[in-house]
Amino acid sequence: xxxxxxxxxxxxxxxxxxxxxxxxxxxxxxxxxxxxxxxxxxxxxxxxxxxxxxxxxxxxxxxxxxxxxxxxxxxxxxxxxxxxxxxxxxxxxxxxxxxxxxxxxxxxxxxxxxxxxxxxxxxxxxxxxxxxxxxxxxxxxxxxxxxxxxxxxxxxxxxxxxxxxxxxxxxxxxxxxxxxxxxxxxxxxxxxxxxxxxxx
Numbered sequence: 001x002x003x004x005x006x007x008x009x010x011x012x013x014x015x016x017x018x019x020x021x022x023x024x025x026x027x028x029x030x031x032x033x034x035x036x037x038x039x040x041x042x043x044x045x046x047x048x049x050x051x052x053x054x055x056x057x058x059x060x061x062x063x064x065x066x067x068x069x070x071x072x073x074x075x076x077x078x079x080x081x082x083x084x085x086x087x088x089x090x091x092x093x094x095x096x097x098x099x100x101x102x103x104x105x106x107x108x109x110x111x112x113x114x115x116x117x118x119x120x121x122x123x124x125x126x127x128x129x130x131x132x133x134x135x136x137x138x139x140x141x142x143x144x145x146x147x148x149x150x151x152x153x154x155x156x157x158x159x160x161x162x163x164x165x166x167x168x169x170x171x172x173x174x175x176x177x178x179x180x181x182x183x184x185x186x187x188x189x190x191x192x193x194x195x196x197x198x199x200x
Contacts, residue, residue: 150177
């Protein structure tokens with residue numbers, strides 16, 4: 001391998017102050033992107049940022065089940081076929097807010113019981129919590145969005161209530177709808193085809 005085939009500019013280290021997970025109701029229109037600067041702007045309502053995330057960041061998971069098909073002679077592997085695909089990410093939210101606990105517990109909006117006390121009723125059973133999400137990660141001059149039209153919240157981890165750790169709400173999120181990536185990485189811009197119908 002020659003150095004000409006290596007490109008340090010394509011090596012990413014995410015984890016800037018711009019990183020975050022934005023949540024909106026299903027069917028919310030995608031934000032309009034006019035320039036790369038728009039990738040770093042706060043999103044308009046009804047988009048809401050879940051806030052501080054734990055130090056694990058936003059782990060993205062992709063898993064596939066593979067069926068291996070072999071021939072009789074020697075039990076040789078002849079073909080493989082992907083039989084299922086799953087994509088998702090982890091939300092390690094550190095802020096205790098109605099958005100975060102709503103995702104975690106599937107509760108309705110809080111309401112006041114006095115002028116200075118709010119109440120949240122926890123459901124007996126947690127249903128399917130489905131939202132639209134945008135994951136934003138930034139590495140200096142490169143920003144990446146992962147836009148999911150439908151994200152469903154799955155497994156929840158224990159919530160710590162102790163004096164030696166931040167109380168966080170960690171939950172698995174499955175991407176079950178259409179999804180796409182937006183990036184201003186130069187390598188993708190160089191490889192991208194012109195937008196259909198765009199004026200030259």
